[in-house]
Amino acid sequence: MPFPLYLLGLxxxxxxxxxFMLAGLAPDIARDLGVSVPTAGTLTSAFAVGMIVGAPLTALLGRRRPGRQSLLVFLGVFLAVHVVGALTGDFSVLLATRVLAALANAGFLAVGLTAATAMVAPDAKGRATAVLLGGTTLACVVGVPAGAALGQLLGWRSAFWAVALVSAPALLAVARSVPRGPADTAGPGPDAAGPGPDARAELRALRRPRLRSVLCLAALVNGATFCTFTFLAPLVTEVxxxxxxxxxxxxxxFGAGAFAGVTAAGRLADRGARAVLPAAGAxxxxxxxxxxxxxxxxxAAVALVPVLGLLAFGVGSTLVTRVLYEAVDAPSLGGAFATSALNVGAALGPALGGAALDGGLGHRSPVWVSALLTAVAGLVVRGSARRRERTA
Structure with missing residues (x-):
């Protein structure tokens, strides 16, 4: 894999x-800024909404710009708003920085997925996607626990400073290493010369039932994953x-299993996805x-946790790769479609899990919600297969 891919992963x-780090910082933020804990929790919701809306919006706005330039702008904005967030004493300003950070994050990931797959051969999209999404799984293993520990030791602002400090070398590395144009890549991508399809033509790709089906599956599987992951701590202590x-x-x-799952999916998604996905989903x-x-x-529970991380992120990563293959005629928006689907799930799953807890169904209920969402995904697969049979 090209070295710039690993810089995008950073x-x-x-x-x-x-x-993800705010889950452990909300009480400290609430005390410091004089708001309630539920109000501080809206920072997480604001980030999720910003990701859902931001992926297609930023991809549309940046589709006429060179890919490297868009990546630098998004990463620069992300770094800057974390500095502002670390300095502010006003909750409304902090909330605004979370929305802006989500928009920048969504734009970077959408353009980054397109740029990553443009750096490799057409049949290696799965491996390129795995490298990029490996950054997310490493965040689960290292970044989130470290951010929570740093926040407890030095205050929540230190976690924001840490994210800005990690983003700074990534910004410099992208500026120096990501190819400027098609001559430096393995294929056409966001910097390719010549006019690509217009925005309306790319959006028409969403009319295809198969693409819509894969996007729905990605949202359901990611919703199931983050439903349990969000409430894993009370499951461990209370159950x-x-x-x-x-x-x-x-x-x-869980994060270690997720990293293994994304790595394995990168090797299988390009060639064996259709054979592996049904068994992995079951x-x-x-x-x-x-x-x-x-x-x-x-x-038994602790033994199952890494296995579920492997399966959940392996299936999810494979579905992201399938989105990129199905949206091949939407080169600018394919990554945005995948990003939005993942974040619809990341917002929906915890909301449903929280509703189950608030309804008095017990601390196991988010896991049952995850099972239900996965079962619905299976029904979507069967319905899609029947439609294809009728069409044939």
Whole structure:
């Protein structure tokens, strides 16, 4: 894989750390800025909404600009708003910085997915996607626990400074290493010369049932993943009966499994996705159900956590690659479609899990919601297959 791909992965690591780290910082932010904890929690919701809206919007605005230039602008804005967030004493300003950070993150990921697949051969999109999304899984393993620990030791502002510091070398590295134009890449991409399809032509790709089906699957699987991941800490302490000090280790296990899943998906998504996805999806459904049932047994639950991380992120990463293949005639917006679908799931899953908890269904209920979302994904697959049979 080209070295600039790993630099894009570093930037995604910083951005994903920022997206997830607030889960452990909300109480400190609430005390420092004089707001309630639920109000501080809206910072996470604002980021998710900004990601959903920002991916297609920023991709449309930047489609006529060179890809490297767009990446630098998005990453520069992301860095700057974290500096502002670390300095502000006003909650409304902090909320605005989260929205702007989400817009920049969404734009970077959308353009980055397109740029990454343009750097490799046409049949290597899966491996390129795995390198980029590896930044997200490493954020789960290292970035989020480190951000939470740093916030506890030095205050929540230090976590914002840390994200800005990690983004700075990524910004310089992208400026120096990401190719300027098509002559330096393995194929046409966001910097390619010549007019590409216009925005309306790219948006028409969404009319295709197969692309819509894969986007729906990506949203459902990611929703299931983040439904359980968001509420994994109370599951560990309240159902498994483990002490709170075990929570970072269990989260790291999930992240380690996720990294392995994305890596494996990168090797299989280009050639064996259609053979592997049905079996992996069925195993994922069985895994969520098994965790819900066995959550009261600490050894079994802890053993299942990395397996579910592997399956969830492996299936999710493969679906992102399928989106890029299905949206081949939407070179500027293909990455935006995938980014929006993932973040629809990242917003929907925790909301449904939280509703189940608020409804008094117990701390196992988010895992059952994950199983339900995965089962719905299976129904979408079967419905799509039947439509193709009728068309044939």
């Amino acid at each position: 930037a995604v690591f910083a951005q994903s750390t920022s997206e 498994c009966g483990l002490e709170a000090r075990w929570v970072p280790a269990v989260l790291a296990l 195993a994922l459904l069985a895994g969520w159900a098994a965790l819900a049932v066995a959550a009261g047994q600490p050894a």
